[in-house]
Amino acid sequence: MTLSELTHSTGEWLRGVGSYSDVVISSRIRLARNLASMPFLSTATVEERTNIYQTLAKAIGEVSNGSNALLIDIENAEAIDRHLLVERHLISRQHAVAEGSRGVSISPTETLALMINEEDHLRIQALRSGLQLEDAWSEVNEVDDKIGKNLTYAFDQQFGFLTVCPTNVGTGIRVSVMVHLPALKLTKEIERVDRAARDMRLAVRGMYGEGTEAVGDLYQISNQTTLGRHEEEIIDDFSGKIIPRIAEYELTARDSLAKHRGAQVDDKIWRAYGALANARCISSEETLNLLSAIRMGIHMGRLDLIDIPKLNEIFLFTQPAHMQKRHGAPLTGEERAVKRADYIRKQMVA
């Protein structure tokens, strides 16, 4: 597998299946781990950092033996490739722009990504479309066990797994679910979600995680702390209570819009379609916002000229790094805007 091949598929997490797939885009679980034998990255020397990278790359190679996983040396990767991985949610923004020895190993279906030397020595992430946290958890857990057999993690009897950031200490688990809440945004009830999330000590973030704004009505809901709770407890909370409740809020808001503001909501949905099908230059952000309205329209049964897999293709392939990678050469923002519009138009009529 090569990086370029990635630009022709949408990856597992955008397949549009899984529970509550009309609201939940994707589920993600990641574990934070550090090697007991090495200092945290915050204090490690350049040499130690390289050493950690090599140790973990080797260990990952052993456990993923024969699976055709792709190990990418992020330190020496081109900027465009690093951004491509961010757009595909395979590495964090921080990992893309940081310095020093670091990397990521990606499984062929992109369900699994192992970041080396991000904030912690190792971050094991599993991605799924829709609400499939149990599935993601079993993949992450299995990989964690395998690596843990060959290497010794920094672990404390009282606190659990030790991590750079105190919020990750304990199980080191972060559960993140990306939800699409256009109706709650339209009805201005999105604050209810925000408040409810705060009450439950959850973080609500934009599409690309920490410090990013919500565009396209996409929100990442994740746990803030891990200390003192079992992984399964946290996951059950998300799967059984938190996400279903948010999804029900959203679905109720959609029903209410359909019932009381049908013309306005159709207007929003169809104008978004009209803009995407006719624009001659368009930014990535506007594209995400218009796709949001269309996604809602499809799930509300009010627009059927395009389906979810096609929409997800447009969603992913129109982002800056994907645009340039598929084009095969760097593009200015203006060139991208024109090429993006051309690409979208072709998709809309196809």
Next chain:
Amino acid sequence: MTLSELTHSTGEWLRGVGSYSDVVISSRIRLARNLASMPFLSTATVEERTNIYQTLAKAIGEVSNGSNALLIDIENAEAIDRHLLVERHLISRQHAVAEGSRGVSISPTETLALMINEEDHLRIQALRSGLQLEDAWSEVNEVDDKIGKNLTYAFDQQFGFLTVCPTNVGTGIRVSVMVHLPALKLTKEIERVDRAARDMRLAVRGMYGEGTEAVGDLYQISNQTTLGRHEEEIIDDFSGKIIPRIAEYELTARDSLAKHRGAQVDDKIWRAYGALANARCISSEETLNLLSAIRMGIHMGRLDLIDIPKLNEIFLFTQPAHMQKRHGAPLTGEERAVKRADYIRKQMVA
């Protein structure tokens, strides 16, 4: 002929023909006349006003004998019909909302409209599409002569025809040309037209004349004073200098847009098309603004999914009074917005 019949045709002035029809929408000439035997309306009693109405209605009936003209008693007309006539440029806004005895006589093709008891006792107006002022002038002039044979106009050897407003004293002529200047608006050069117009003592107004804002990039250019100049001189100025110059400004701006900002201009044109072809509720003003971009697109050869006659139909029929008159019952603003969008969508795909 009845008023309802009017709602099914676009009228002569929106035929889209005539010189410079890619910039000039329509040409209008009107003469202001008052009866020598009666006081100006500013001082006339109710009885005198009624008397003027009857005298002029009779005189108009005689000169338009056999032409199937329609005389409308505006005082007793329904609000919707009065607004319909404003939208068709057959009476002024002032005439629609004023009080007291007043009316209008309209020729079957709507090229000729004679307002009784507007600001002056009589206003004779001829409308043409494109730049056809000579044609409009000969029609107005002929009617003026015919009526002048049977009635005596207020006339002064030194000043010429006497009118309520001093700016009309003299020939009593007002020449108005409606121009479409989207490219000058986009390139922000519209101020050049404004400045040039001021230098030439011309007025630049919105689509519905005095006191109205320019919507849809439509401007009415008209002479401010008539005293001391021959009618033909004023008309020649408009036909030979003023309007061709403005039209050339606009055409140059369009060429420049095509050359240097092709993608942006296509974007504007096609997004306008996408919005009109997909909206589920839309205001009259937004419709005019979107149609403006499409009109420009057609004339620039950048959009051919719709032609000018169809565009002019949408332009006229989507205005509030036309919407309601064609619907056959009053509609709230919200109902109109939905019906307008429905109507436009049908036209766009037909």
